[in-house]
Structures are given as structure tokens and as C-alpha cells.
Amino acid sequence: MHFRPIAPVALAETLADDLAERRPSGYLSVAIDGPPPARPDRLAASLVDPLRARGRAALAVATSGFLRPASVRFERGRTDPDAFYESWFDLPALVREVLDPLPTGRVLPDLWDPVTDRATRSTYVELPPRGVLLLHGPLLLGAGLAVDYSVHLLMTPAALKRRTDAADRWTLPAYERYAAEVGPADWADVVVRSDDPDHPAISMIGAGRS
Template sequence: MRLEAITWERLTDALAGRIAAMAAKDGSPWLRVAVDGAPAASPGDLAGRLAEALRLRGRPVHKAGTLGFLRPASLRLEYGRKDPYAYHDEWFDRQALWREVFEPLDPGGTGRVLPDLWDPVADRATRSAYVELPPGGVLLLHGPLLLGHWFPFDLAVHLKLSPAALARRTPEDERWTLPAFARYDAETRPEEAADVVVRADDPHRPAWSGPAD
């Protein structure tokens, strides 16, 4: 895959323009966009930039992170606190994401989405109020391991880190997750599953595959 150097500002502007154009011609009430990447790639930062750029274009946005949809500790830590296979398979409540985030944005849906479900620190439900995303709005879901689950994304952006960059930028106490991302790369092949790939080995000098057709 050929990647071209770009700044984060130009990347954000190009992606926001693409999303806004899709929303204008798609005809669906809502668009659902993934910003997929390991925590070391900071997918939430790009999602935040995109949210601001889309709001400036007059698009309502709901930005949500998968960290708010972890499963309870009794389930996700069943095999220990540092099991990379459990992190890959069991940590994130994908059924809750389907139920509380994606289904309300299906055609004929209510548009009422839950911003988060579980507080991993207190290990209890957040009890957050539902948020209504108006028709024409955009969901920006950011976090790791998002692809390969049949989530109905209209556009998927993958932040790619080489194994060396991922290891270098992952904090020492989180490096036990590295085998989970190696498995994700091997089994899900996010570079092929995503519409847009952004190489973020150097956080100041990204490169990308260009806009989706």
C-alpha cells in the first residue's frame, strides 16, 4: 500500500470533507465512522479533531470511545489482569455497542445513543443519560480492535503503527497487550478492512493512503 506524507491538519480537513460529502449524498439519517487504533496511536485525538471539523461544517457529531464500553471486571479479568487473548476477545462489550450505539442509528432508529455504559475504575454502570443525535449527524467511534466485528461503519479509518513503534510508544505496564495487537493484525488485517489507513509511527509526521472512493 502506498502512503503519502500529510499533516494532521490536512488529514483532518480531508477526512471531514469526505464525511460531510458522504452525509450529503448518502440519504441515510446518520453516518457511522470508526477511528480504529491501539491506544499508543491516540485514536481519540484524531476523533476529537474530526468532531470539531465536522461541527464547523454544520454537522452534529457524537464522539464515543470503546473505553466506556468495557465489560465488568469479573468478566474481562476472568483469566487475569494481563491476558492478551482476553483483551482481544473479552474486554469490550460489543453486544452493548450494537444495542446502545449502532441499532439506534439504523434506518428507522431513534437516534438516542448511550455515550458510555461502564466505569472501569469504579467497576459499575455509569448511569449516563442517553444523547440524541439528530438526523444528518455523525457517530465517531474511536478505540482499539474495532474492525472485524461486522459493525456497520460507513467509513473506517485505521491508525497503523509498526510493531517497533507500537512497542516503543506503549507504556511499560501496558505492553502485555502487544500480542493482542499482533493477533489483530494477523487475523483481522485492519489495513485491508479499513477505508483509510494512516501511518502514525512518527506522531508528528503522519502518512495516509488517501481518501476512500
């Protein structure tokens, strides 16, 4: 896999160019997959204005807004990496409330507040025709989510460990398992090396796929 260095602003512009041409008459769903230190949230946010400038309204939705209740997440303890990998995120709700209704333009931006451990009661958001959904978070690929385009933010194990907060390092085995079992770099349309998110490098190996 060949990577070329690219500035964060140029990365957003490059991805926006590619995304703007896809499904020109319909809605587009994009998965931006990566652990928190790779900053998938920041990349998603950086795409909103460039896409709007290209005539495609965009909405960033975080998977952290679709967590399962604490009683499910912490059933095997608060620091179980297998539970984090298998059961923290409510993917059926994400499909039901975001991906399935996307063709109508009406999606729910979040469902569950992990702080209060209650439903957020957020209202639905209307995306105009040709809108782009930017779904961002960890462990997104290989989970059966039907998205039109995917970006994987790749980090080496050493960089991920170095940049992960000490309190969250219990999640590292989940990312090792994800890399071994899923191989997200093989699924993605675009892979971005993100050992240092301020100095990324891009490989658009699959970006020509329909």
C-alpha cells in the first residue's frame, strides 16, 4: 500500500472532491473509521464545509451517540475489551435510525447519552437532497453496516498505545482483535495513515470502486 503525505486541509479537500462526485442524484453514506486518537471526529467535521461548497450538504453523526445502555456495556465489567468490541455500540439502532431512513433525508443524530445513561430525545434532522452522511467512530468496518464509501484511519499499534489516554488503554486489545479479524484497511475505499493526525498520509487504493 503506497501512502503520500498530505496536509489535513488538503486531505479534506481531496476527500470532498471524490465524495462530491458519488451518487450525484442521491444521498451518500460515508463511514470514517478509526480509534479516538486518530480523530475520526475531526476529519468528519473538516469535510462538512468543503462538501457544502461543492453543493452537497453534510451531517456528521458519531457512533458514540448510539451506545448501548450501561447495563449492557458493563455486564462483563467496565474495562472488558471484548465487551467493548462486541457490544458497546448499538448497531441495530444505528441502522434503524440513521442508515435505513437516509434515503428519506430524515435521520436521528444521536440516541443515547452515556453520561446520563438515558435516551437523548433528540429530534430528527432533515438532510436536503444529495446530502452526505458522515458516520464516524471506531470499529465500524466489517460489521455489516451498508455504507456507500469508507475511510479507515490507520494507526500502528505503537502509535495507538502512545496516543491513547492511560484510562482508555484497556481498549487496545479490542483494536488488535479488530485488525486481526476484520483487516479494516482491506475494506476501506481510502486509508489514511494517522499515527500523527496532524501529519496524515493517504492511500486511495479503493476509491475508484463504485
